[in-house]
Amino acid sequence: MSVVAEVAGTLTRLRAEVSALHAHLPAYGLVVWTAGNVSARVPGHDLMVIKPSGVHYAELTPENMVVCDLDGRVVEGEHAPSSDTEAQAYVYRKMPEVGGVVHTHSPYAVAWAARAEPIPCVTTMCADEFGGPIPVGPFAMIGDDSIGRGIVETLRGSRSPAVLMQNHGVFSIGPTAESAVKAAVMCEDVARTVHLAQQLGRPVPIEQASVDRLFDRYQNVYGQR
Numbered sequence: 001m002s003v004v005a006e007v008a009g010t011l012t013r014l015r016a017e018v019s020a021l022h023a024h025l026p027a028y029g030l031v032v033w034t035a036g037n038v039s040a041r042v043p044g045h046d047l048m049v050i051k052p053s054g055v056h057y058a059e060l061t062p063e064n065m066v067v068c069d070l071d072g073r074v075v076e077g078e079h080a081p082s083s084d085t086e087a088q089a090y091v092y093r094k095m096p097e098v099g100g101v102v103h104t105h106s107p108y109a110v111a112w113a114a115r116a117e118p119i120p121c122v123t124t125m126c127a128d129e130f131g132g133p134i135p136v137g138p139f140a141m142i143g144d145d146s147i148g149r150g151i152v153e154t155l156r157g158s159r160s161p162a163v164l165m166q167n168h169g170v171f172s173i174g175p176t177a178e179s180a181v182k183a184a185v186m187c188e189d190v191a192r193t194v195h196l197a198q199q200l201g202r203p204v205p206i207e208q209a210s211v212d213r214l215f216d217r218y219q220n221v222y223g224q225r
């Protein structure tokens with residue numbers, strides 16, 4: 001039995017999940033046209049499910065999602081996979097704890113990325129979700145694993161689940177694809193509010209001990225357990 005046949009049930013679920021999660025990207029104003037993408041790891045297998053490249057959000061379906069191996073090769077699907085497939089495959093190879101990766105071009109976050117400036121931790125939301133500033137990764141060319149290398153070198157050992165890739169956009173990670181989408185949504189909100197705060201004066205940093213407590217509470221206590 002082929003690996004794809006072995007995980008047919010999981011792939012059916014992940015195709016539906018990854019396809020549906022894409023709806024959040026335009027809904028939250030994180031992308032325009034066909035920019036951006038979501039992927040999910042296939043647990044226990046060297047496989048991922050990712051968006052087809054250059055297909056409009058309204059046309060994304062479970063059936064046109066593409067299954068690739070973690071070298072970025074298509075193993076199931078009729079479409080060419082996202083331009084970021086090799087980058088995201090690299091992340092899955094190097095960070096086994098990651099179950100989902102998201103890429104957006106959300107406008108306030110890209111404005112910070114265009115200046116290669118990390119977003120300082122001056123709001124509780126930033127402390128909650130990112131555990132500190134949102135970092136900047138290196139400029140990297142699109143299409144191979146260069147972006148993936150930048151993501152891994154920036155986020156490995158960081159509490160932040162999002163990186164602003166210089167001159168490009170947001171890449172976020174999480175234990176699931178949904179959590180990576182959440183990080184992308186939060187990243188844009190933090191980028192916008194900190195930008196607004198800077199227009200009014202100098203934002204006040206949150207002291208490290210409070211950042212640590214906020215992060216711990218949000219990660220371990222907040223919500224339904």
Ligand SMILES: O=C(CO)[C@@H](O)[C@H](O)COP(=O)(O)O
Nearest residue numbers: 035036037053054082083142
């Ligand atoms: O910026 C990039 C490439 O990193 C992408 O967001 C493209 O804009 C859309 O790529 P596809 O996922 O449609 O190939």
